[in-house]
Structure formats: C-alpha cells, structure tokens
Amino acid sequence: xxxxxxxxxxxxxxxxxxxxxxxxxxxxxxxxxxxxxxxxxxxxxxxxxxxxxxxxxxxxxxxxxxxxxxxxxxxxxxxxxxxxxxxxxxxxxxxxxxxxxxxxxxxxxx
Amino acid sequence: xxxxxxxxxxxxxxxxxxxxxxxxxxxxxxxxxxxxxxxxxxxxxxxxxxxxxxxxxxxxxxxxxxxxxxxxxxxxxxxxxxxxxxxxxxxxxxxxxxxxxxxxxxxxxxxxxxxxxx
Numbered sequence: 001x002x003x004x005x006x007x008x009x010x011x012x013x014x015x016x017x018x019x020x021x022x023x024x025x026x027x028x029x030x031x032x033x034x035x036x037x038x039x040x041x042x043x044x045x046x047x048x049x050x051x052x053x054x055x056x057x058x059x060x061x062x063x064x065x066x067x068x069x070x071x072x073x074x075x076x077x078x079x080x081x082x083x084x085x086x087x088x089x090x091x092x093x094x095x096x097x098x099x100x101x102x103x104x105x106x107x108x109x110x
Numbered sequence: 111x112x113x114x115x116x117x118x119x120x121x122x123x124x125x126x127x128x129x130x131x132x133x134x135x136x137x138x139x140x141x142x143x144x145x146x147x148x149x150x151x152x153x154x155x156x157x158x159x160x161x162x163x164x165x166x167x168x169x170x171x172x173x174x175x176x177x178x179x180x181x182x183x184x185x186x187x188x189x190x191x192x193x194x195x196x197x198x199x200x201x202x203x204x205x206x207x208x209x210x211x212x213x214x215x216x217x218x219x220x221x222x223x224x225x226x227x228x
Binding site: 033039047050086099101102104 | 145154155172
C-alpha cells in the first residue's frame with residue numbers, strides 16, 4: 001500500500017490527451033512539492049516534472065504537472081507510442097520524514 | 111556528463127550484509143544531497159534513504175531504519191549504503207539518485223540488483 005495513490009493503469013490513442021492523478025495528504029502533497037518520473041521498461045526512472053509543474057531541460061512541453069491541495073496530476077498531450085511507460089508521482093512526507101512514491105501508473109498507447 | 115554507477119549488489123543469505131557503492135562523476139558531488147531508491151522485481155519505486163551534502167544529516171524509510179546506513183566520501187565522489195540484517199523483502203534493484211532540489215531526483219544510476227535468499 002503506497003502512501004500516494006495513483007490509478008494502476010491508463011490508456012489513450014495517439015494524439016490524445018491523458019491525465020494521471022496522484023492523491024496524498026496534508027503531510028506530503030499538501031505541504032511539499034510533487035515530482036513525476038517516467039520509467040520505460042528495463043530502464044532507470046527519468047525525472048519528468050519537478051516542483052509541481054517544472055520541466056527539466058529536454059522534457060517535451062507535451063508533459064505538464066499541476067497540484068491542488070493534496071492532489072496532483074500529470075497531463076500528457078499529443079500522446080505518442082514512445083510515451084508507453086510507467087509513471088510515478090513522489091513527494092517528501094513530513095510525518096514520515098521520508099520520501100514517498102505512488103504505486104505507479106502503467107500507460108498504454110492503443 | 112553526469113554519471114552515477116552503482117556496484118556491490120549480489121546474492122546474500124538472510125541475515126547477511128552488503129555494501130553498495132555509487133560512483134559519481136561529471137558534477138561537483140560534494141554540493142549535492144543524494145538518495146537511494148529501490149524497486150523490487152515487478153513492483154514500484156520505494157524511497158530508502160537520503161544524505162545531505164555535508165553528510166551530517168540522514169533519513170531512512172521505516173522499513174530499513176536501524177539496519178541500513180547511508181554515507182558518503184566526497185574525496186572519492188562515492189555514495190554508500192551499508193545494508194545489515196538483510197531480509198528477503200529487501201530483494202530489489204537499488205538505484206542511487208542525485209537530488210536536484212525539492213527532493214526531486216534528476217539523475218539516476220543504472221541500478222544494482224540485491225537478492226536475499228538462502
């Protein structure tokens with residue numbers, strides 16, 4: 001059972017816009033910034049979004065993040081086949097004094 | 111180019127010990143907080159531990175507290191994770207990661223597999 005809650009799966013067709021939700025609490029998302037990671041099969045995770053809505057250099061602007069209260073979302077517009085991957089949200093948890101991840105969402109491009 | 115290379119994984123019996131290393135290059139290692147994150151086979155990411163830039167402050171997940179110790183040697187540009195009293199549930203790929211800020215991990219190693227089994 002992960003501290004942050006994500007849907008286990010999501011899907012879309014090429015060109016579509018999809019969103020992935022991440023629900024937490026006042027001790028994590030409610031008081032700290034949210035980061036998103038993409039993990040392609042057999043590879044290390046890659047930072048996609050940091051500080052709620054910032055993209056590292058090299059990440060396409062098709063990827064965007066938002067946060068409201070104790071929930072956050074990752075949006076992917078203009079879906080492409082290479083976006084098929086696992087996506088994880090993460091934040092620091094002040095009560096646990098540790099990092100927490102969501103359980104991950106497997107995105108399928110139909 | 112930033113590079114993080116983990117080593118030290120392998121097969122160990124329950125109750126045994128291992129020390130993981132993460133060799134850093136391409137950036138000023140001493141300026142950065144560093145983390146360990148693990149991923150059991152077929153499962154999600156789990157944060158394990160964090161160390162600040164001067165090595166004086168550390169944090170651990172409850173599941174490893176008292177058994178694992180994170181440390182760093184800035185002269186060798188290397189991060190360590192000493193793992194004692196290993197359990198089957200510690201079986202995972204262990205990644206080291208650099209902290210960009212806001213506890214976001216902007217660079218990851220390729221991971222090293224730790225298998226705890228008799």
